[in-house]
Amino acid sequence: MCGILGLLYHDPNGDAAAEICEGLSLLQHRGQDACGIVTCGPKGRFYQCKANGMVRDVFDTNALSTLIGGMGIGHVRYPTAGSSHHAEAQPFYVNSPYGIVFAHNGNLINTASLLQFMDATAHRHINTSSDSELLLNIFADNLQKTGKFRINEEDIFTAIGGLMEQCKGAYACVAMLAGFGIIAFRDPNGIRPVGMASRKAQGPDTGRDYLFASESVVADASGFGDWEDVKPGEAVIITRNSVTRRIVAQPAPFAPDIFEYVYFARPDSVLDGVSVYRSRMAMGDALAEEVKRVLDENSLSVDVVIPVPDTSRVAALNLAQKLQLPYREGFIKNRYVGRTFIMPGQQMRRKNVRRKLNAMALEFANKNVLIVDDSIVRGTTSKEIIQMAKDVGAKKVIVASCAPPIRYSNVYGIDMPSRSELVAHNRDTASIAQTIGADLVIFQTLPDLIASVRQFNPSITKFDCSVFTGEYVTGGVDEEYLSRLEKIRADNTNAVRPNGIAGGADVVQESRELALGCSGPMNGADDTIGLHNSWKLS
Structure with missing residues (x-):
């Protein structure tokens, strides 16, 4: 993005x-x-x-x-x-x-x-x-x-x-x-x-x-x-x-991409006539019903609802109010660390989770905790957060996601290019919970997510939900395309580029290799423009 x-x-x-x-x-x-x-x-x-x-x-x-x-x-x-x-x-x-x-x-x-x-x-x-x-x-x-x-x-x-x-x-x-x-x-x-x-x-x-x-x-x-x-x-x-x-x-x-409303956009923005804030409130209301159903099925109860700051706060508060449960800020955020999802590189994301969040034992000790997050993508952040909750004494950690399981690559500008990186790919809900260390994971249903957004602008009859469904609205994305893209990305990720930056090239470079058989980066000399000097073009 x-x-x-x-x-x-x-x-x-x-x-x-x-x-x-x-x-x-x-x-x-x-x-x-x-x-x-x-x-x-x-x-x-x-x-x-x-x-x-x-x-x-x-x-x-x-x-x-x-x-x-x-x-x-x-x-x-x-x-x-x-x-x-x-x-x-x-x-x-x-x-x-x-x-x-x-x-x-x-x-x-x-x-x-x-x-x-x-x-x-x-x-x-x-x-x-x-x-x-x-x-x-x-x-x-x-x-x-x-x-x-x-x-x-x-x-x-x-x-x-x-x-x-x-x-x-x-x-x-x-x-x-x-x-x-x-x-x-x-x-x-x-x-x-x-x-x-x-x-x-x-x-x-x-x-x-x-x-x-x-x-x-x-x-x-x-x-x-x-x-x-x-x-x-x-x-x-x-x-x-x-x-x-x-x-x-x-x-x-x-x-429009429904993930904008789930995670990327600011809550105080209005996109295509839909208040992001109102849509997240509705996500919390809908998720509350699913949480109640799944908890009853598993004969479980929770003592407190805790959001993963900041994106899930709005939904978590509505969920807690609807279930008549205490809402607490159990994770304190260091605002000087960036958004882990959009940090380049998996190692950087993992390292920064604990730098970014600190769990307060007061809100976790000896409690069954329902942690509400906007989505679960790679599972890296979720796994660290769950472990932090357990480290400070939580009895059980149940995770509720405002989005359905993300099982497919995004090819429209979100960093989910490899299906193998997605914790939900080829896993059922129980396997996802085991992988991230949760006692239980509860996902929003896709119809409820769509309804949460669409109710504020009924003229939108379709959303891009490809990360949940694998159906790409533009067409032109098939298994061969995804497999080639993932292979090239994996090859580039394991390489170090000549300029000393480890990691893969962007999609144009990947496609250039597919189309023209190039090896190595395109003719990309360093930007010679002085970064704090004006560049005048006649």
């Missing part, structure tokens, strides 16, 4: 960088590996700062002072397959045609054929192992086909429509054209979120400022109103003089 943001001030001489930085900090939960901002100055020049690290560390006062201009885009990155070379930090840039900067959240599934097209037909060089750079070059190639020295909105819509015909998978994107404006678009299934908002420009100016962001919380915190989701298959073009929107893709089932 990643977070994307675009900002356009009506005043071209404004300073957008500081507000973009603040917005990215609100999206930090979506990616903690790298971040970047590119702004566009009054003369159409781009200024860049991007690096590995958290937003607060990369964008100090000196860095922000070099980012000139009243419009820009930003990105927080979470690598979906282990690569964390700083050359792959976004946004990406191409100078042909027109000068384009691009940021992307999601994952493509047909990178092999796209890379062949780039090499053999479009003759455009892809310099990193990021499918975001590939998407940018597909967009740029389609713009170049217009053959125009100056383009208009119609040309951009045509180019994005062509991109949507070529690119399969999940993608929510923001782009900026030098001296023109900002653009956002979303894949035909709307798997990944992005929305837009506006506000009255500050000062005597009567115009409006515009924002694109992955989540509505950015608009709320920055004083933007009239939040609207970009529709599936829609492109939105914003200049200082106009806002133009159009559906440019062929009709496809609208299927």
Whole structure:
């Protein structure tokens, strides 16, 4: 997962960088590996700062002072397959045609054929192992086909429509054209979120400022109103003089990723008309019924409900209230350790669980404890948490998951590429409990999870639930595809890349090997841009 943001001030001489930085900090939960901002100055020049690290560390006062201009885009990155070379930090840039900067959240599934097209037909060089750079070059190639020295909105819509015909998978994107404006678009299934908002420009100016962001919380915190989701298959073009929107893709089932509501999104965001907070409350209510049924079947009782902070708190509180059980904060969180799920590398996740959480014996000793978590993915965190509870004296540890068992790979931008890494894959509930050390595990049912979200926007008739069902809404994902992807990822994970970073390459690199028989990384030289110096592009 990643977070994307675009900002356009009506005043071209404004300073957008500081507000973009603040917005990215609100999206930090979506990616903690790298971040970047590119702004566009009054003369159409781009200024860049991007690096590995958290937003607060990369964008100090000196860095922000070099980012000139009243419009820009930003990105927080979470690598979906282990690569964390700083050359792959976004946004990406191409100078042909027109000068384009691009940021992307999601994952493509047909990178092999796209890379062949780039090499053999479009003759455009892809310099990193990021499918975001590939998407940018597909967009740029389609713009170049217009053959125009100056383009208009119609040309951009045509180019994005062509991109949507070529690119399969999940993608929510923001782009900026030098001296023109900002653009956002979303894949035909709307798997990944992005929305837009506006506000009255500050000062005597009567115009409006515009924002694109992955989540509505950015608009709320920055004083933007009239939040609207970009529709599936829609492109939105914003200049200082106009806002133009159009559906440019062929009709496809609208299927947002339900895991956004379970885990990734902030509870104070609204995605596709659904309050994440309300949906998690509903998950807790539904899970309470399942917990009661399973406990009765096993003749068990619990003394206290304890959430795994932070994502499961809302659901756990509702569950406790519905079952009339005490709710306690038994795990104290160190807020200076990042989200373990999105940390690159299994060893890093395992090591940081105990750094991140501390169990209070007062709430566990001599009690049957019901621990509520948002989901159980690899089981690494769950196993450590259960052991911590037992170490401080819990009699029995029962785990309730707000999500059903995750048994299948995610190919749309979540780091679940290998089925063998998933604790629920090829295991029943009893085996899962034994593997993670729980006395009992209780999972939310899929119909209850879907109902918990859909009740707040009945117009959503389908969700991407592929991690639970193995059914991929875009098609094009079969056993052969998954097996090859997993094999290449395993090979890369066991290798050390030439730049000294252990771990696998991103999906573009994997697909390039599938398509072209390459061995080793793509032509990825180190990013030579000074990380805290402006990068000017004419």
